[in-house]
Amino acid sequence: MSFSNSLELLSFHWMAYTIYAFIIISVVAWFGYNLTRKERVKSLVRIPFYGYMAFLVAGGVGHHIFTYNVVPWVSEDITRHEITPDKTYDITIKAHEFFLPKEKMIIECGEKVMFNVVSEDLVYGFGLFRQDHTMVTQMQVNPGSRNDLLWTFNHNGVFNLMSTEYSGPRGNKMFIKDAVEVRGCDTKVAMLEGGMQ
Amino acid sequence: MTLMNGVNFKPESLNALQKVTLRAVVMSFLFYGLASIEGMIMRVASVVPDIPPVYGEPEHFFSIMTVHPIIGLFGSTYQLVFAAFMFLVPYLTKKPLYSVKLANIVWLLITIGSATAWIAAFIWQYAPLYTLYWPLPADTNQFKTIGGIVFIIGVALIMFGTFGFIYNIYATIFARVGIHKNKTTKELLISGFGIDGMLNLFHKLTGRPPYTKEPALSLPVVAIFRGTVDTFLDAVVILGAGILVLIYLIADGIGSPLDLAAIDALLYKNWFWWGLDLVADGLVLIYVAGSWYLLATIITGQKLFMENVARAALMLELLVSWMVWSHHLLADQGQPEMMKLVSGEMVTAFELLTQGLALFITLVTLWKARPLKPTMELKYLLGGLVGFGLAVPAGIIQADMAMNRVLHNTQWIIGAHVHIAIIVGLYMTLYSVVYVLWPLVTNNATLWSKKLANAHFWLHLIGGIGMGAFMGMAGLDGMLRRHMYFEGEYQTYMILAGIFGSMILFAWVLFMVNIIMSVGLKGLVGIFLPAKDDTASYGLDPEPEPGLVKA
Numbered sequence: 001m002s003f004s005n006s007l008e009l010l011s012f013h014w015m016a017y018t019i020y021a022f023i024i025i026s027v028v029a030w031f032g033y034n035l036t037r038k039e040r041v042k043s044l045v046r047i048p049f050y051g052y053m054a055f056l057v058a059g060g061v062g063h064h065i066f067t068y069n070v071v072p073w074v075s076e077d078i079t080r081h082e083i084t085p086d087k088t089y090d091i092t093i094k095a096h097e098f099f100l101p102k103e104k105m106i107i108e109c110g111e112k113v114m115f116n117v118v119s120e121d122l123v124y125g126f127g128l129f130r131q132d133h134t135m136v137t138q139m140q141v142n143p144g145s146r147n148d149l150l151w152t153f154n155h156n157g158v159f160n161l162m163s164t165e166y167s168g169p170r171g172n173k174m175f176i177k178d179a180v181e182v183r184g185c186d187t188k189v190a191m192l193e194g195g196m197q
Numbered sequence: 198m199t200l201m202n203g204v205n206f207k208p209e210s211l212n213a214l215q216k217v218t219l220r221a222v223v224m225s226f227l228f229y230g231l232a233s234i235e236g237m238i239m240r241v242a243s244v245v246p247d248i249p250p251v252y253g254e255p256e257h258f259f260s261i262m263t264v265h266p267i268i269g270l271f272g273s274t275y276q277l278v279f280a281a282f283m284f285l286v287p288y289l290t291k292k293p294l295y296s297v298k299l300a301n302i303v304w305l306l307i308t309i310g311s312a313t314a315w316i317a318a319f320i321w322q323y324a325p326l327y328t329l330y331w332p333l334p335a336d337t338n339q340f341k342t343i344g345g346i347v348f349i350i351g352v353a354l355i356m357f358g359t360f361g362f363i364y365n366i367y368a369t370i371f372a373r374v375g376i377h378k379n380k381t382t383k384e385l386l387i388s389g390f391g392i393d394g395m396l397n398l399f400h401k402l403t404g405r406p407p408y409t410k411e412p413a414l415s416l417p418v419v420a421i422f423r424g425t426v427d428t429f430l431d432a433v434v435i436l437g438a439g440i441l442v443l444i445y446l447i448a449d450g451i452g453s454p455l456d457l458a459a460i461d462a463l464l465y466k467n468w469f470w471w472g473l474d475l476v477a478d479g480l481v482l483i484y485v486a487g488s489w490y491l492l493a494t495i496i497t498g499q500k501l502f503m504e505n506v507a508r509a510a511l512m513l514e515l516l517v518s519w520m521v522w523s524h525h526l527l528a529d530q531g532q533p534e535m536m537k538l539v540s541g542e543m544v545t546a547f548e549l550l551t552q553g554l555a556l557f558i559t560l561v562t563l564w565k566a567r568p569l570k571p572t573m574e575l576k577y578l579l580g581g582l583v584g585f586g587l588a589v590p591a592g593i594i595q596a597d598m599a600m601n602r603v604l605h606n607t608q609w610i611i612g613a614h615v616h617i618a619i620i621v622g623l624y625m626t627l628y629s630v631v632y633v634l635w636p637l638v639t640n641n642a643t644l645w646s647k648k649l650a651n652a653h654f655w656l657h658l659i660g661g662i663g664m665g666a667f668m669g670m671a672g673l674d675g676m677l678r679r680h681m682y683f684e685g686e687y688q689t690y691m692i693l694a695g696i697f698g699s700m701i702l703f704a705w706v707l708f709m710v711n712i713i714m715s716v717g718l719k720g721l722v723g724i725f726l727p728a729k730d731d732t733a734s735y736g737l738d739p740e741p742e743p744g745l746v747k748a
Contacts, residue, residue, distance in 0.1 A: 009603065057546075063597060123330040129675055138605060142466065169255035
């Protein structure tokens with residue numbers, strides 16, 4: 001099992017969390033109903049205390065172990081300083097404006113791309129979005145510190161660039177349409193206006 | 198007639214402690230209403246950006262977004278929690294409150310401070326948001342200096358009020374009067390930090406008699422004691438940030454601007470989140486756990502299940518809450534990876550353990566005492582459990598390096614996690630406390646309508662979960678939490694979130710109608726008139742005690 005992009009991961013997450021939400025609401029509702037009944041209902045299952053604690057620990061820690069193993073960008077992010085990127089793009093942000101490389105950012109399928117973003121004044125965000133507004137990836141952009149995001153693109157698409165962090169009301173206009181294009185992939189996750197992803 | 202006089206509420210019968218409690222509660226629910234209206238304005242503007250008072254202008258939208266948490270969290274939640282605890286600590290420790298006068302100053306400072314911050318956003322559209330990411334709050338290219346100064350003064354007043362609350366709580370706990378006459382400060386400290394519970398567990402494991410059979414402080418007081426440590430640290434950090442911003446704004450105002458780059462933005466972010474996160478992961482979770490334990494014991498009339506474990510868990514939460522702030526910085530590439538892994542992911546995951554434990558202990562305590570009456574306090578308590586049962590895992594999921602990359606700053610975090618935690622988890626717990634304390638603080642005033650109380654419960658519960666759920670779904674589809682959309686990008690989700698949000702607002706209207714009809718307008722005014730009885734305790738035999746002060 002492996003997730004090749006955010007759409008797959010978030011679809012899985014949507015399903016898993018929705019099931020969990022219905023379970024926890026049902027469990028408390030079941031408690032609420034039986035707490036007030038005159039006939040003392042028997043417990044459906046006996047949950048040993050230490051078993052419950054072990055379940056919580058496994059859930060909390062196991063969740064991270066699970067995503068580390070099935071979501072490729074985690075290990076790639078942690079070890080990005082040891083990876084030589086196929087391409088590096090240097091981007092500057094100043095006065096609520098993105099200053100992109102002169103050449104259009106066109107990425108071949110499977111390339112590892114490093115986005116080096118510098119802020120010269122405020123805290124901003126750097127986020128790539130599909131044409132249907134779903135998010136591909138993002139990072140915070142702090143002035144005075146390193147903001148480098150290594151990303152491997154596995155699907156075709158034309159992505160918009162937005163600031164994902166609030167930088168005052170003027171930051172609301174920080175949007176560049178079709179800033180990044182990925183091409184050359186065989187897989188097509190979805191046909192969308194202006195590009196595939 | 199009922200509107201004027203209420204059902205059978207007699208404000209002149211209330212003592213000083215009861216009155217000061219009710220004053221803060223009244224202000225809290227007024228601010229809650231304001232926060233709900235603000236929330237609905239933003240919900241509607243997310244569908245129709247041109248509606249007044251936003252008029253499609255980000256300056257308006259974000260100034261509302263800036264004061265919304267100030268009004269909701271400080272003006273309302275802090276007031277309500279502080280009021281409840283300044284009543285409960287004397288009640289549970291069977292001692293008078295250290296100072297009713299100070300309690301009056303607390304609610305006044307928080308009320309004036311919240312209103313001042315609100316005015317700064319309303320008049321000058323000062324809008325750095327509650328996050329105050331450096332150097333945005335000192336950015337005089339976007340914001341007027343005077344707006345920033347007024348805003349910071351407002352927040353500072355709230356923090357001074359918070360310090361007043363903290364002093365009052367600890368002075369009451371450590372006062373060696375009544376049942377604590379013969380207790381030492383060391384004994385009270387050990388109990389306050391939950392160390393006696395931990396030692397009891399250790400003694401049991403090693404086959405020795407318990408360290409103490411009767412801990413100096415009851416478990417809810419331990420939770421209040423513990424949570425208040427985080428409240429203090431949080432107030433220090435917020436006040437410190439405020440002073441820093443104030444220095445820059447004043448320097449700019451007098452024509453000698455300081456270098457904004459002199460403050461490292463990432464370091465500031467770490468420091469600020471360390472303090473701010475103590476509200477969410479320390480103060481709220483600990484106060485809520487303590488409230489659940491108290492409510493479970495009051496509702497059932499029985500001892501808490503696994504009390505020593507609960508005490509020890511509160512001690513564990515002390516360490517956990519101080520070490521989790523990095524989960525807010527998982528998308529910051531300059532943040533050391535080890536801090537992301539240890540603080541951001543692993544230690545944060547322990548909140549699942551501590552909150553899961555509190556949920557387990559509360560449910561088992563209720564279960565062992567069944568059958569119980571379906572009272573309003575029981576219903577709200579169960580609603581609170583559902584709220585945190587949903588919101589805590591939603592936060593833990595987000596505090597993961599894989600998920601955070603695509604969820605950070607989206608509506609997922611503010612909807613599925615924050616709003617469900619606050620509106621459903623925290624507020625339903627607080628409503629349960631309100632219903633438990635109602636007969637105590639009003640001298641058994643009769644509630645006007647049980648039907649309205651039930652309608653409020655269901656509207657609040659369904660509205661809170663529904664709004665949070667649809668905001669969360671919008672977040673999964675990429676909707677940012679701090680962005681104004683104009684092209685109807687997430688229209689369907691926002692319409693649905695708005696419908697459920699309006700249920701929350703309507704629920705508040707029903708609650709207020711019920712309360713006003715119960716106490717009457719005269720009773721409402723009477724709450725704010727000086728108390729004839731200056732007693733600073735509840736349920737104690739009248740005897741002269743040090744520290745009694747007129748309201």
